[in-house]
Amino acid sequence: MRLRPSASGPTHHTTNLRRTPHPLAEHDPAVFGGYKGCVGENGLLPCAQDGFEGMGAMTALKKPFVWNTTTMTCDSTGYTMSTETFWVLWGHPQDTYELTKRTGSAPVVTFPLVRGPYPSYSGGGHGDDASDLYPKIKEWLVYLGAFSASELDGYDVEPSEGAEQGVVAQIGAMAAYIATQTCNRDIHILSEAPSYGYSLSTAAKWAEKLGGFKEGCDSGDTISISMVGWLPGTAFPTAVGADGIEYPADSTSPNSPWMESLVFPENPSGVIKTPHLPANRRVCDACYIYPMFFGQGSADTSTWHIPEAPDCMSWAGSVTKVYSASVRAGYVIYKNDDAEWAGLMKSVMDDVRGMPDGLMSEWTWWGQIQILDQMMAKPYSSPESWIGAYVQLMHEKWTYLIDGFSGCSNYITITNPYMGAYGWFKLEGDAVGKESGMYSSFFGEVLGVKTTTYYWGFRGSDPADYYGPGYGVYDFVRLQLFRDVHVYKEIGRRAALVCSAASNAVDGYLTIDGWLASRRRRRALKEGAEGAALARWRERAEGAAFDLSAHVRAIAPHLAEHQVEKLSKQMAADDAAGAAIEQHCAPSYTTDCLMKYTSESPVVKPA
Numbered sequence: 001m002r003l004r005p006s007a008s009g010p011t012h013h014t015t016n017l018r019r020t021p022h023p024l025a026e027h028d029p030a031v032f033g034g035y036k037g038c039v040g041e042n043g044l045l046p047c048a049q050d051g052f053e054g055m056g057a058m059t060a061l062k063k064p065f066v067w068n069t070t071t072m073t074c075d076s077t078g079y080t081m082s083t084e085t086f087w088v089l090w091g092h093p094q095d096t097y098e099l100t101k102r103t104g105s106a107p108v109v110t111f112p113l114v115r116g117p118y119p120s121y122s123g124g125g126h127g128d129d130a131s132d133l134y135p136k137i138k139e140w141l142v143y144l145g146a147f148s149a150s151e152l153d154g155y156d157v158e159p160s161e162g163a164e165q166g167v168v169a170q171i172g173a174m175a176a177y178i179a180t181q182t183c184n185r186d187i188h189i190l191s192e193a194p195s196y197g198y199s200l201s202t203a204a205k206w207a208e209k210l211g212g213f214k215e216g217c218d219s220g221d222t223i224s225i226s227m228v229g230w231l232p233g234t235a236f237p238t239a240v241g242a243d244g245i246e247y248p249a250d251s252t253s254p255n256s257p258w259m260e261s262l263v264f265p266e267n268p269s270g271v272i273k274t275p276h277l278p279a280n281r282r283v284c285d286a287c288y289i290y291p292m293f294f295g296q297g298s299a300d301t302s303t304w305h306i307p308e309a310p311d312c313m314s315w316a317g318s319v320t321k322v323y324s325a326s327v328r329a330g331y332v333i334y335k336n337d338d339a340e341w342a343g344l345m346k347s348v349m350d351d352v353r354g355m356p357d358g359l360m361s362e363w364t365w366w367g368q369i370q371i372l373d374q375m376m377a378k379p380y381s382s383p384e385s386w387i388g389a390y391v392q393l394m395h396e397k398w399t400y401l402i403d404g405f406s407g408c409s410n411y412i413t414i415t416n417p418y419m420g421a422y423g424w425f426k427l428e429g430d431a432v433g434k435e436s437g438m439y440s441s442f443f444g445e446v447l448g449v450k451t452t453t454y455y456w457g458f459r460g461s462d463p464a465d466y467y468g469p470g471y472g473v474y475d476f477v478r479l480q481l482f483r484d485v486h487v488y489k490e491i492g493r494r495a496a497l498v499c500s501a502a503s504n505a506v507d508g509y510l511t512i513d514g515w516l517a518s519r520r521r522r523r524a525l526k527e528g529a530e531g532a533a534l535a536r537w538r539e540r541a542e543g544a545a546f547d548l549s550a551h552v553r554a555i556a557p558h559l560a561e562h563q564v565e566k567l568s569k570q571m572a573a574d575d576a577a578g579a580a581i582e583q584h585c586a587p588s589y590t591t592d593c594l595m596k597y598t599s600e601s602p603v604v605k606p607a
Contacts, residue, residue, distance in 0.1 A: 088450065123350030209348075295419060448506055
């Protein structure tokens with residue numbers, strides 16, 4: 001007999017904060033000396049500040065506190081929020097405080113221990129533990145306005161541990177779907193640039209494990225999957241199928257080696273992309289399918305809603321970008337009118353949840369049900385509902401950035417106001433062509449913000465074909481919008497300061513004029529130019545590698561010596577991270593690889 005806890009959870013339970021680190025917590029005596037107080041959400045590091053990049057970054061990123069390992073206390077550094085270097089990469093949502101304050105609620109999830117067996121899901125022989133999650137996911141998507149109830153009748157549901165896991169699984173299932181119907185084993189994904197990247201090697205592994213490929217082919221059972229960039233207004237890329245015929249990416253032929261993947265709205269551009277392949281070759285990412293990411297250029301939040309979704313064979317979503325990324329809970333919905341497709345999706349999700357990968361805890365689906373119930377307790381049109389509060393919060397973040405950069409049109413502009421979950425910035429005028437690495441030097445050296453250029457997201461396409469002559473893959477910056485709202489208020493303040501006059505500087509950083517001079521100087525030196533000013537600089541640095549301290553000192557006389565050293569070390573770390581990414585992550589640039597090497601002190605192995 002299977003016992004299931006009631007929706008209200010147990011009537012009595014206890015919580016031990018001493019053993020459960022929390023944003024306001026007490027660590028174990030063996031950890032940070034039993035530190036008690038505010039901790040960073042990332043890493044649960046002691047001190048009332050973010051934990052990004054670990055303990056060493058408390059000094060490197062000029063945070064207000066540094067951890068004293070002798071006294072086990074948080075010592076003031078003298079820095080404040082107005083001089084801190086903000087680490088604004090990847091997701092890492094930090095909105096919990098604002099959302100709980102604005103909604104007046106602190107969601108609590110309970111896990112009474114009433115069962116003892118291994119988990120059993122749809123592919124097992126003992127029933128499906130997560131069956132109650134499936135109607136809840138459909139109820140949630142209808143609540144958001146993403147789908148109608150009748151539309152969702154044509155989809156089945158599987159639980160997952162996040163949207164990215166689900167997308168990789170459905171890419172693998174689609175590759176297998178193509179391989180069961182054709183002799184194609186080299187599968188290509190049409191990707192309107194710029195676009196996010198998934199672990200395609202993992203997807204290929206799932207596809208190969210599914211097997212059952214079309215017989216009588218000379219192409220074997222090894223699957224390869226590649227993502228090919230394309231920009232609107234240009235010819236579609238082509239690929240040769242297993243039959244020797246060259247197919248354009250928008251081919252409707254059943255023998256085409258192409259599939260399509262869409263993020264809705266796109267990461268990072270915020271664009272609602274137009275599908276180009278037949279629906280039976282399309283899988284979609286629902287990570288951002290929430291009203292607060294569909295402002296579509298309007299400051300009027302009453303108009304923010306999810307538009308009609310594209311027709312996709314499957315969607316993968318999660319609670320990551322709406323509730324918590326620490327909670328690894330998500331879902332895949334997939335069409336059930338094609339028995340072959342439905343069977344492949346069920347099988348690949350069984351593999352994803354297999355024993356070698358740990359099995360999925362019942363806490364994943366049971367916790368997700370409770371989270372969704374609490375978020376649906378009020379209509380999302382209410383500003384006190386979770387979604388309603390998030391709409392207002394995103395509006396505030398966008399407004400700080402839009403206002404702050406409004407005077408910067410000669411150097412950098414926001415291309416997607418109130419659109420999506422990320423700011424997609426485009427360099428302008430003299431700034432075009434000045435970026436050259438993984439990290440945006442403009443944001444890092446002028447604004448004190450560590451974020452990326454997203455150059456890998458074009459995946460072989462040429463930005464000049466869409467944005468105009470002179471534009472290259474480094475002329476764009478992605479700024480994700482999942483930090484605390486006060487971070488964007490401060491970034492907006494800094495942008496307004498430097499954009500009002502190219503000779504203005506944020507304390508400790510370069511002016512825009514200084515940044516332009518710095519980028520010209522570094523490029524000229526790299527290319528071997530020998531202007532008079534460079535010759536004088538080289539004379540001071542004769543025989544040495546590129547001396548960043550001397551370089552910063554020469555182009556930023558307003559900086560104090562300690563600021564010169566801080567900024568030059570930041571430049572060196574950014575250069576090292578870029579080199580590590582090119583060595584280890586190119587050409588696929590999967591997100592896990594990018595995250596691994598965008599660290600404070602990346603190690604570059606000898607070639």
